[in-house]
Amino acid sequence: MNYLKLLIGFIGLSAFLWSCDNDDFLERYPLDQVTDAVFFKHSSDMEIYMNQFYNRGIFPLKYYSRGDVGSDIHMTGRSIDSRLEGTLTINAGPGLAYGSIRGVNYFFDNYKKCEDEFETYKQYMGEAYFFRAYLYFGLLKNFGDVQWISTVLETSSPELFEARDPRNYVADKIIADLDSAALYLSNEKTNGHSRLNKWTALLLQSRVALYEGTWEKYHANDPFGVDNPQPEKYFNKVVEATEKIMNSGLYDIYSTGSPETDYVDLFGLRDYSNNSEVMFWSKMNIDLGVHSHRTLDYLSWPRAMGLTKSLADSYLCVDGQPIAVSPLFQGYATIATEATNRDPRFYQTIFTPDAPWLIKDGNTTNWVYIYNKLFTNEDLTAPTGYQRRKDYNPNAVYHDMNFEETPSIQFRYAEVLLNFVEAKAELGSLIQNDIDRSVKKLRDRVGMPNLQINSIVPDPNWEFPDLSPVINEIRRERKIELVLEEFRFDDIARWAAADELLVGKRPKGAKSDQFSITPPYSDDENGFIDPFGTALPNGYGFNINRDYLYPIKETELVLNPNLGQNPGWDD
Known part of the structure; x- marks a missing residue:
């Protein structure tokens, strides 16, 4: 659906409640017949x-995440991937979808009609x-500059045909909305699945602020920069939001x-x-009809995906040193040897030959690998040989080819700690105590040595050799x-890091000669699986002057030429 139609089309209300424990949904007014006279009179309507x-x-429920x-x-x-390859076309990719935003604005345009006390509906x-x-935030990541619209528009509204607002203006509006969200939402931990709380809003705020702050810093000298960049303002907001969560004492690793x-x-x-x-x-x-669709059964098959x-x-390695310098690294002969003496998250993320893939009962003789x-x-082909283990539960009792009850984590405290420590490092104010409050907690879980700011072992293979050792780590x-967990491309984009991580590179895999069945892919000169060796002889062609943002589609530009096009897409 095009941009204008999405803006002016009435929001279709969902007929099912996905994350609510209340049973009163069967008694509510028909949602395809919502009128001002019926709704927004009581907090229950809200x-x-x-x-x-x-x-x-709408919400980021990761049922179908390809990770x-x-x-x-x-x-x-x-x-x-056409975006990584640099072959994305102007009418591909997402559109400027405002339908759900209009639905939220409809709430803001009508909530004052509620006759109940504000305390009864401030959560909503x-x-x-x-x-x-x-x-x-989704629009900001996809398109940069977007129109900030905070009320329901009609077909004659002049705002429909105005230019886009600058991305930093939009980021400030998002952050302000999240300040309001944190003010009104419950400050209790709750069960974490029924309704949002203050702390989740602060986590999202730290995510937005870290994204915009690093974007403004690392894109300052390219076509995606903003006028009068203020990355420190956003980094300080990250620290403020994350420290509120950390100091609450409600969450831990x-x-x-x-x-x-x-x-x-x-x-x-x-x-x-x-x-x-x-x-x-x-x-x-x-x-209750609330289920994921083949989540575990889907993950149980590589389906041509590989780490x-x-x-x-x-x-x-377990001594805290990178494999290029640690004497504990055992080499690449097999995935098992690669995992030996490594951070335990290696073999808890990537399957090793001894990890059970399917547990039919407690008898190890019936396990499948x-x-x-x-x-x-x-x-059953993982093109790199590295098969995903994380997010997968091997117990057969939980697998169903049609529907199942696999829960899905949406927001977790580990991100709070990582956002905090990165923002402190970007501000140049990072001290060892900050590391001890954040990175150490993550490493303690897996028994890894803490990161010591003053004794970081140089890694000749750091991905960002021009940046400080602590930011690399x-x-x-x-x-x-x-x-x-669907963060990696966002991180590449906000760090302006495609030139280091994507351009001219191909995804490689494990040593091919370790497998009993020869992988159906070519090898590189060192014997590592090279799935795109023939198709991408020169590696990914990601265009660093264009591909960090999606294009505005031609149909949307016809409806509103004032939207303008994103950098590089007019060529």
């Missing part, structure tokens, strides 16, 4: 209206601010004291109601802790 934005089609495919750390062998006010901020399993176990739990780390998650219930050597090489079946058919920590 609650019902806001329930639609918890719908998995950073379309970046340098996870790839699919079935096609080459906070949710409206949160969702508008979340939706606009999940750990049972088992460094060999705690990280992978976190993503395979069946309930997060009392989990110390998970701040918001999606709860499923087949009996890359770029990721595998990033894990430090992925590397006994890899490359036997297309669905903080970015490494983010890469391996948040892998497969």
